[in-house]
Amino acid sequence: MKITITENKKVKPDFSKLGFGKYFTDHMLVMDYKDGAWQEPEILPYSSFSLDPSTCVLHYGQGIFEGLKAYKDAKTGKITMFRPYDNFKRMNRSAERLCMPTIDVDSMVEWLKELIILEQDWIPTEPGTALYIRPTMVATDAMLGVHPAHNYRFFIILSPVGSYYASGLKPTKIMVEDNFVRAPLGGTGEAKCMGNYAASLLAGDIANKLGYEQVLWLDAKEKKYVEEVGAMNMFFVIDGVVKTPALVGSILPGITRDSVLQILRAEGRPVEECRISVDEIATARAEGKLDEAFGSGTAAVISPVGVLRIHGEDMLINNFEMGPITSYLYDKLTGIQYGRYEDTFGWIVKVN
Numbered sequence: 602m603k604i605t606i607t608e609n610k611k612v613k614p615d616f617s618k619l620g621f622g623k624y625f626t627d628h629m630l631v632m633d634y635k636d637g638a639w640q641e642p643e644i645l646p647y648s649s650f651s652l653d654p655s656t657c658v659l660h661y662g663q664g665i666f667e668g669l670k671a672y673k674d675a676k677t678g679k680i681t682m683f684r685p686y687d688n689f690k691r692m693n694r695s696a697e698r699l700c701m702p703t704i705d706v707d708s709m710v711e712w713l714k715e716l717i718i719l720e721q722d723w724i725p726t727e728p729g730t731a732l733y734i735r736p737t738m739v740a741t742d743a744m745l746g747v748h749p750a751h752n753y754r755f756f757i758i759l760s761p762v763g764s765y766y767a768s769g770l771k772p773t774k775i776m777v778e779d780n781f782v783r784a785p786l787g788g789t790g791e792a793k794c795m796g797n798y799a800a801s802l803l804a805g806d807i808a809n810k811l812g813y814e815q816v817l818w819l820d821a822k823e824k825k826y827v828e829e830v831g832a833m834n835m836f837f838v839i840d841g842v843v844k845t846p847a848l849v850g851s852i853l854p855g856i857t858r859d860s861v862l863q864i865l866r867a868e869g870r871p872v873e874e875c876r877i878s879v880d881e882i883a884t885a886r887a888e889g890k891l892d893e894a895f896g897s898g899t900a901a902v903i904s905p906v907g908v909l910r911i912h913g914e915d916m917l918i919n920n921f922e923m924g925p926i927t928s929y930l931y932d933k934l935t936g937i938q939y940g941r942y943e944d945t946f947g948w949i950v951k952v953n
């Protein structure tokens with residue numbers, strides 16, 4: 602892999618005030634697809650791309666991305682990533698759904714390690730921070746016909762991040778969306794493609810104006826069953842059982858979701874992947890059986906939900922406090938990610 606080192610290193614931000622996705626490191630990895638094959642990847646100074654105005658991703662959104670994190674131990678300087686193979690495997694599934702070429706997962710993890718080692722001074726070590734990794738693939742043909750492109754650009758950029766929600770670990774307020782839908786069955790809901798996020802913006806914007814952080818999407822057909830939130834999968838603790846919507850095809854198969862399920866199952870705790878109707882949640886709340894609700898995601902980690910608005914009515918959950926299962930999972934998952942606990946699942950991949 603060709604590596605070009607920048608001569609203009611940026612001034613690093615204050616790692617205690619990072620927010621999410623605002624700063625980018627000095628280098629990026631770029632790999633182009635042409636003549637039916639991926640070309641040699643390159644590490645280059647972070648810079649703008651120049652694109653023809655007719656570039657098809659700019660018109661038809663043939664683009665996919667991923668999100669994963671790397672962590673550095675402040676004392677030893679040892680760097681790790683969390684489940685990177687699973688992210689690139691999911692990216693390949695997204696690629697197939699969007700008629701894009703797949704990548705070689707093992708090689709990509711190795712190239713990513715090289716990029717991270719080069720940028721290791723950018724990995725924050727303050728509690729709750731990490732290096733967020735954003736692999737992306739876009740169609741780059743300069744043409745206006747609606748058909749799969751022949752040329753693609755794959756790139757990885759890196760961003761030192763703090764917590765995804767401005768409120769940090771404080772419970773969030775989420776609004777169940779009755780009007781707009783995110784993804785019908787047969788659509789692109791289980792792919793991590795750009796259009797899913799564009800389509801979610803209006804509902805999110807309306808929810809923000811009403812004082813809610815995010816919307817909780819319902820199934821597109823009956824608008825009855827809960828699916829997921831904009832950047833996280835959802836869990837509800839009902840009468841001691843941890844329930845999460847089943848992966849029916851319209852929901853992103855979250856890697857954090859899978860990690861939560863594996864942690865709970867390994868301990869023999871009752872968990873269910875099932876259809877969960879909003880009515881079941883409202884009834885459980887009325888009967889005092891809705892113990893906790895939380896979201897899971899790479900950016901959001903484990904995020905408690907303190908208020909859920911269902912059909913225009915605010916339901917307070919666990920007194921707007923982080924519940925015991927939510928805080929247990931937050932501690933266990935981040936403990937494995939930051940190396941405080943042993944990784945018995947084989948999720949941690951060493952970088953250096």
Ligand code: PLP
Nearest residue numbers: 832833834853855856857898899
């Ligand atoms: N759902 C959506 C729509 C997302 O964008 C994300 C974030 O990637 C998730 C769920 C959580 O997935 P993961 O745990 O793999 O980050």
Ligand code: COI
Nearest residue numbers: 668669832898899900901
């Ligand atoms: C992630 O958790 O990686 C996400 O994709 C969330 C995001 C869209 C910022």
